[in-house]
Structure formats: C-alpha cells, structure tokens
Amino acid sequence: MFEAVEGMLAEHAELEGRLGLPETHADARLARTLNRRYAELGAIIAVWREWQQYGDDAGAAAELAADDPTFADEVTELRAQQEEAAERLRRLLVPRDPADDKDAILEVKSGEGGDESALFAGDLLRMYTRYAEQRGWKTEILDAAESDLGGYKSVTMAVKAAKAEPGQAPYGLLKFEGGVHRVQRVPVTESQGRIHTSAAGVLVVPEAEAVDVEIHDNELRIDVFRSSGPGGQSVNTTDSAVRITHLPTGIVVSCQNEKSQLQNKEQAMRILRARLLAAAQEAADAEASEARRSQVRTVDRSERIRTYNYAENRIADHRTGYKAYNLDQVLDGDLQPVLDSCIDADMAGRLEALEQ
Numbered sequence: 489m490f491e492a493v494e495g496m497l498a499e500h501a502e503l504e505g506r507l508g509l510p511e512t513h514a515d516a517r518l519a520r521t522l523n524r525r526y527a528e529l530g531a532i533i534a535v536w537r538e539w540q541q542y543g544d545d546a547g548a549a550a551e552l553a554a555d556d557p558t559f560a561d562e563v564t565e566l567r568a569q570q571e572e573a574a575e576r577l578r579r580l581l582v583p584r585d586p587a588d589d590k591d592a593i594l595e596v597k598s599g600e601g602g603d604e605s606a607l608f609a610g611d612l613l614r615m616y617t618r619y620a621e622q623r624g625w626k627t628e629i630l631d632a633a634e635s636d637l638g639g640y641k642s643v644t645m646a647v648k649a650a651k652a653e654p655g656q657a658p659y660g661l662l663k664f665e666g667g668v669h670r671v672q673r674v675p676v677t678e679s680q681g682r683i684h685t686s687a688a689g690v691l692v693v694p695e696a697e698a699v700d701v702e703i704h705d706n707e708l709r710i711d712v713f714r715s716s717g718p719g720g721q722s723v724n725t726t727d728s729a730v731r732i733t734h735l736p737t738g739i740v741v742s743c744q745n746e747k748s749q750l751q752n753k754e755q756a757m758r759i760l761r762a763r764l765l766a767a768a769q770e771a772a773d774a775e776a777s778e779a780r781r782s783q784v785r786t787v788d789r790s791e792r793i794r795t796y797n798y799a800e801n802r803i804a805d806h807r808t809g810y811k812a813y814n815l816d817q818v819l820d821g822d823l824q825p826v827l828d829s830c831i832d833a834d835m836a837g838r839l840e841a842l843e844q
Contacts, residue, residue, distance in 0.1 A: 490574075492581060493536045500529040517697075524589055527653075535577045542570035582838045587769060588660030590694035591648045593630070593762040597689045598641050599668065604675040605686040606639030608796075611819060612669060612688055613643055616662070618821025625649045625658055630755045631743040637676070644743075644759060646695060659694040664830035666692045666793075673798035683799060687792065693766035701761045701768070709733040710753070715744040732756045739763050794826075808833045 503526040506512050513519045546566035553559035596612050598605040620627050625647050632643040647658040670687045678684060715729040729744035730752040741763065743756040795804045796815055803818050803826065804811045810829035812818070818826060 490536065490539070490577065490581070493532060493577075496529050496532060500526065500533055503529065532577070532580045535573055535580060539570055539573040539577055542566050542573055546570060578839065579835060582835065584655065585660070585663075585769075587694035587765070588655050588663075589652070589657045590659045590696075591646065592658035592662045593644065593646050593693050593695050593759060594662060594665070595642065595644045595691040596640060597691075598635070598639065599687040599689050600685075602686075603635055603637050603639065603677060604671075604684060605688055606635035606641055607637060607676065608639070608669075608671045608686060609641075609643065609688040610639040611671075612690065613640060613645065615819050615821060615823060616645070616647070616665070619823040620647050620658070622821050623649070629745060630759060631745045633744075646758070648695075659692065661827055661831075662692045663694075664827055664834070665690050668792045669794050669796065670792045671796045671798070673796075693762040694769075695758065696761035696765035701764045703734070703757075703761065703764070707735050709735060712749055728752060730756050732760055734760060734764065737764065737767065739767070805829060 503522055507519070507522055507526060512522060546563055549559050549563045549566055553563055594616060596609045596616075598609045617627050626649075628646040628648070630644040630646055633641040635641050647662065649657050652658075652660075668687050668689050670685060672683055672685050674681055675684050675686075709732070711731040711733075712727040713729045713731065714727050728747060728749045729742065730749060731740065731742040732753070733740045739760065741756045741760045743752040743759070746752045746755060793805065793807055795802075795806070796819070797804070798815065800813065801815045802811065802813050803815045805826055808829040810826055812825065814822065
C-alpha cells in the first residue's frame, strides 16, 4: 500500500514547479486546485518520511541492542511510533471523496409532526448555523418557507469556508447529516404534557461551480409566481418567485427569498447545480463499487439516522452507536463529537474496502 507514495513524490515535485509559474496564478481556479493537491500530497509525504525514519532508527537501535541490552526498550518504543505513523499514513492513503473539499448547500425540511416538525427544523437550522460559526464558516439563507409558529416548512442554506484543511471543508463534514432526524419532546402545542415524536429531513450536497455541471438553457423550464409567506398571505405584489425544472432529471428547485426575480433565479440555479452534481456523484459511486453503498454517507435517506430526546437530554446516532447526554450543547453547535463518530465509521469502512 505504501509503494504508492513513490509515485506521489514525482507528482509533488511537478506541482511545486507549476505553482512557481506566473501563468498558473493567472487562473485562480487552477491555482486553487493545484494548491489543494500539493497540500494533500505534502501531508502524505511528510508522514511517509516520518514512518521511514522511525523504521531506520529502530533498525539502528536493534543493532546496538545486540551488544547492549539497554537499547531494547528504545527499539520497542521506536517500533510503536513507526506503527502509529503507519496507521496515520494508511488513513491518508485511503481514496477520498473529491467533493469533500467543497462548500455545502444544506436543506432542512419538516416531515412527520406538522407544526412541531417545522419548529424542530428551525432548531436543526440553528444547530448548523452555530456549528458553522464555531468553525469560522459563513452561512447564507438561499430560500425559506416559514411555518405559522415560526419554524420552517423548508429552508436552504449555503455554508462556505474561506479556507479549510483537506477533509475539513463544509461538505466533507456536514455530508454525514443527510437523512431523517427524529425528535422526542413535549410540543409547545401540547397542553397535557405528553411527549410526541416527529421528524425533519436533512439533505446536504456539495456546492457546484458553473464549470462542474453543464446545464443547457433548453433543458430548463422556468416558471415565475408570486411569493407567499406563512399562512399563504402575500408578501410580494410582483411575480418575483422562481421555479426551475431540469427536464432531463425532473429535479425541481424553487426560490422566493429575494426581492427580485433575477436574484431568485440565481439562487435557484446554485441549488440546482449542487443537486445535479450530487446526483452525478451518487451514480458514479454506485457504479464504481458496491462497497461504497455500505458506508455512512450513503445511508438510505428513509432511515432515521439520529434521535434527539429532550426529556433525557440525550442524542443518539443510529448509524455509529454514538450516544451522549448533552443534547442542549449539541443543539447549541457542539456537533463535532457526533460528526467524529461518523467520520471514524466512514474511515473504518473505507479501510476495510481497501484491504479486501
């Protein structure tokens, strides 16, 4: 497995040369792509050299231990450090999802439970917004349909990072949130104090740049209509809301948050590009390997991936077995430990697939 690093040394050197050329930086997108790959290879090579050095040092200590037994402990320690470096290297060499370095578009939709589900969708949006703030990411509401009680029937948010380490970009982390989230609590509308169960759905897709997805004008049907707010009352006297249907796939996107028709069309196209990119990647994953389907990120979206129990202050992720009794903190943005359990499970699945 580690033999692959030999080829990476030449690629790393070539990239270093290209990044030193003025013409490379004349194309900002190319420069970003090359820089990202250069950093990824640099991290792998650094750990590989560390692994090699521990091996060389352990070999030298073993030779000394043959004449002086006091070096035996040093051999044991160096071998342990080499194995630890080997594990880090194995993880770095696992093929990564190329979309992991992208920004994300996150959608939350109310489901079972009516008004209570819409309120829970609002709670989830707040959780993701707080988590993004903690990581220094920027968020932007692209579209929202509020409920009568102040929740959301649906809401779409873009999450962007100015700069992120490999695998630490918005999509690389938030992709594990896709699925059905179940809440157990006493609704504000419940007068008897009984606990109800409702659910909200989350969809996370990588934000696509215009060059990532080719969309032809003749593939689109664009309808305009009047924006409306909670309860159906008019919030706009012009037909500024936009609905775009991508005819080849049947994907429909609507946007009414902005005041102008042009702005709503631009936002809807951002969402459409992201959905088309996600659909293409899912199709490629399914065709490439059956093993990919068993990983955390490809969990059937009809399955409930997580439960939020307010009475016990408990959060439980049903894919990874993670459970904690700090639901209040998680809903306030302390989501990383939950995501780490998903990342670890995903990595274990990838390593297992690689070794088969």
